[in-house]
Amino acid sequence: METVTLVRVLGTVICFTGMALCWYMRRTRFNALSSEKEVSVANVRLTQSAFWKLLAFVGIVLVPLAAIGLANYHTLEGTHKVSACASCHIMRPMVNDMQKAASNTLAARHFKNHWIPQNQCYECHSDYGLNGNLQAKMEGYRHLARYTTRTYQEPIKIRGHFNNENCLKCHQGMPLFEAVKSHQSVRVLLDQSSMSCLNCHGQAHPSRAQRTPGSADYTKLMEAVR
Amino acid sequence: MDTIDEKSQSGISRRDMLRILGGVAAANGLGAAMWGALELMVPAATAETWHKSVCRYCGTGCGVLIGMRDGRVTDIRGDELAHNKGVICIKGSMLRELPYVKGRLTQPKIRRNGHLVEATWDEAMDLVAQKFKEAIAASGPDAVAFYGSGQLFSEESYTANKLFKAGMRTNNVDANARLCMASAAGGYTQVYGKDEPPGSYEDIDHADCIFLIGANPFECHPPLFERVQQRRRASKTCQLIVVDPRRTRTAELADMHLAPVPGTDLLLLNAMAQVICEDGLLDTAFIEKHVRFSDGQNTVDLAAFKAFLEQYKPEAVAAELGMAAPQIREVAFLFARSQATMSLWTMGINQRTQGVFLNNMLNALHLITGHIGRPGATPFSFTGQTNACGGVRDTGSLSHLLPAGHLVANEQHRREVEQLWGVPPGTISEKPGLDAVNLFRAMEDGRVQAALVMCTNPAQSLPAADRYRAGMEKCFLAVADIFEDSETARLADVVLPAALWIEKEGCTGQGERRYQLTEKLLDPPGQARSDLHILVDLADRLGHGALIKARTPPDVWDEWRHFSASSLYNFQGMTYERLKQARGLQWPCPDEHHPGTVRRYVEGDDPFVTTGSGIEFYGQPDKKAVVFLRPYVPSPERTSEAFPFYLTTGRVLEQWHTSTMTGRIAELAQASGDAEIEINAHDAWKLKVATGDTVEITSRYGALQGKARVTSSPREGVVFTTFHDAKLLINRVVSDHVDPVSKEPEYKVTAVSLRKVVV
């Protein structure tokens, strides 16, 4: 079974379980519970007090923690798919451009030449996932907050800089890469992301000018993703 | 089980509701607090503030963004809003190190007893002024000279030009741009009446056939080559044809590579024209309307042109070219029949004894096939230096020119310029001054006794360099530079510490007629000053202070731009304010609302084109461009038994010119390495030379020893090296024949011999 489906199924089960537990204990007067009356669950006999308190613990602490854990995993892994990125309309220019055969941006070239067969966004923006660093994930959540509250300005601009490791993890060690003398001499600067690969290799995505509302390319780029 | 005691009332009371809402509100508050924390966790950026600027190096003139923190440059990015769309090269990326290179000259120095001794500005400038005055008093104004640079800001070149030609009244004003762009300037001016490429870099985005000759943009104009590659990736039909005696990094990526014998390529261009005529590939309608044929003296007709070309049939010239006739026919066909053909060329064409003729012919091929004045169709000469176009060609800072296309030799032009400069008629000498090579020869024979050299390194960059060193030693040389140990500064009598790049403010004009502003972001080190400051100071000390009314970059720019309004190089609309906002503007730009001109001579784009004419070559009196009948003359440097190889010189990606700047940046020096002599594998085998062996290369002008590198790159019979390395000062071996019209030296063709040195 695919991870996504598993997550969905598990998530549904956990949430319904949690909801049920909480529903049943919503009116429980814990002080008034008996320490003598017993409740039988399978082979276990618990006092009424113990039973409901256990239920409370599970329903208020354990199941929510499980839900939180699963949902965060869902965030970090679900964002691998291009469709996940495309679900925010502000990303449409990047996704549309990437899928356009006539485009020459790095994203489009990697896509059309099948250099990255799937999960294209994530492959270059893998900081967001479980493997990346904490800072990138925090950035991701910040983007979420900005987007959902519409407190961003178009065209969006990266804060900080892009981690070259995302490029180097595939290109480093490859013959064409290693043959370039400049790559060798600025190795340290590239590793530290102190010098951007994009300086020589051009835009990864449509430029800010193209993504500015009112520009000639804006409408085309903002069309709904296929 | 569910007794009333154990369960409270069902339903949600108001208090419960309040509690829940309170909880949700608290949760939202917590969520907001989380968001706030995320906002504050700003990821480490490479810089705090970003500033728009222009790269210091080549004629691509890339827009860059300079990242600064605490007053220091910490990062450089390509400017995605500039014409280069964010692409720069490794030299540009390493600009972050440039303001901090070690060994900067911080104080003026005077040579006493062979050593440079620190001096004050007053002492140094007084000495320079005194020497100039003495020379002028002894032998007249032509005893002094200015040798400037395509890397000075336009304001600086303009001021020097004015000071020397209208102040000191000598036309001995020349620049290192003579060594690279003079043939292109001459070629364009002869054909269109006015200098500078009619097209733009944007034409690359629309070209269907790119004919690249005498250029290696992969290494020398990398962002432009990336643009070519972008075009090829986007287009299913675009073809790249490269003509180069070497299989360069550019040629390796071409669809077709032709490798002519050095010095013979005018045969190729004439042969292509012959095929175009014979096969009926001419655009006769275009020719009828826009072209005049000339043999250099008189107007002739198309029939005469065709008759002239008969001797250049592919079969007749293929052997001398070192190519196959079918290749020539194929190239001619591709050139003529593509949807839009763009030619790109640079030093391989310009640095030749037939440089002007080659330029004429490249333009001619476009004119006879109608590949001009449309997107993607244009003859485009790449410029070498940051500001050869704007600062030297357009300001007329060459010995035969005056600003904005005026000629020294033309009396009416002189009167116009005198009027614009507010000097009495007759002030400007009618005698054209000394061009670069002749200037340094004149130092040798004592005709020029004092010279100011700014922002260039002729001791390393002049051909037959040894010959001119003696002259430079003899002459009183004041050198403004950022180091005291360049080959030229070593010969100086006075070295003046100059400001570098963003340590001063000024405009540069790159290859596509785009003027851009570099703003001052740093202070120069120690007592270094901008070249403009030095020139104004010299003017004052020589008694020409009143002539130089404009003393700051904005003032000079305003004077120059108003001057241009009287000409077809009109860029009056480009105020500093506009240039601060825009990523440069392309001239003609006659008023402040004009957006600049992408394609010259095209109606609707170029403001000087008469309405209704479509395309108009208004620079010529009859509004027609001239196609010249240019006969091939072999280079004086023919190979012989004594000198069986052709030496051609060039550049390497990671180094700029004589590497005074880039050589001091570790990452660039490591990448380029030292200069090596590239020898074709077959030739190396015959000479019994392997990579790493020491070889001696000898010409009629000098001899040098250097390390060999065996490669398949140069064609057989050709050797190549770069001129960036003072340890292999190849210009000592290179011949100094010049083009008779442009006076540009032929760096690309020198007959040499090679011998392995057994150490």
Place this chain on the structure above:
Amino acid sequence: MSELRWEAWAAILAFIITLGYTLYPGPYLTGAFTFIAQPLFALTILSYAQKVWRDLQSRKVL
């Protein structure tokens, strides 16, 4: 502790958001989960923990 009334309702609300997010992970539900449901869970757990603590204290267990 007497009741976990508002905690239960709050948790139910948070579970509904989480369920929605799990099944339809679009930006708004992701945002709702991250910035509303998660803090809501956190508060309910804290409130519950506080009540348990008081309860155990009052019975002299702690």
